[in-house]
Amino acid sequence: QKEVEQDPGPLSVPEGAIVSLNCTYSNSAFQYFMWYRQYSRKGPELLMYTYSSGNKEDGRFTAQVDKSSKYISLFIRDSQPSDSATYLCAMKDTGGFKTIFGAGTRLFVKA
């Protein structure tokens, strides 16, 4: 079983739609949960970060962590064509130095 599972997509939605991106994981020691966004021909950049469980909101983006289900989500409201990118979930425990990444979900938002 992979430590982090993420559907690579692609996911195609119309402009203005609510997008839900998800990852599951198996390591209960993970405490840091991140979402990175990677545009074409660019490296990933950190979009949001959550420590332990709960929700975090930043503008149109909401990150959720459910540690009991080992499931994390990223919601994008009022999606825009500029949101078209690959979204990678990433996780890390407090004691280690390795960050474990998902495969990334390719998102297309159509105008």
Next chain:
Amino acid sequence: ETGVTQTPRHLVMGMTNKKSLKCEQHLGHNAMYWYKQSAKKPLELMFVYNFKEQTENNSVPSRFSPECPNSSHLFLHLHTLQPEDSALYLCASSLGLASYEQYFGPGTRLTVT
């Protein structure tokens, strides 16, 4: 230059060639990383350096040889590669090994013919 830079951006090499990838970070970070990114696969951590000392070699074949002369520069020396080594090679840095945030360069797209 700001952030993390990588050169070259694209590289095509034959299986018998020797080439090097270069990464430079202008953030004052102490940890640097090499990752391999292949289509529809998770980022694969290859090497980790902390204060220019190697702390991780993630079972990477010896045809990949890293070098970290100081905390700002990281190289990946390549020789006798295989076609399956074709991928995007990403360099990243972080303030320290415990940091949750990594800053990535744009990557080098490598094609092995």
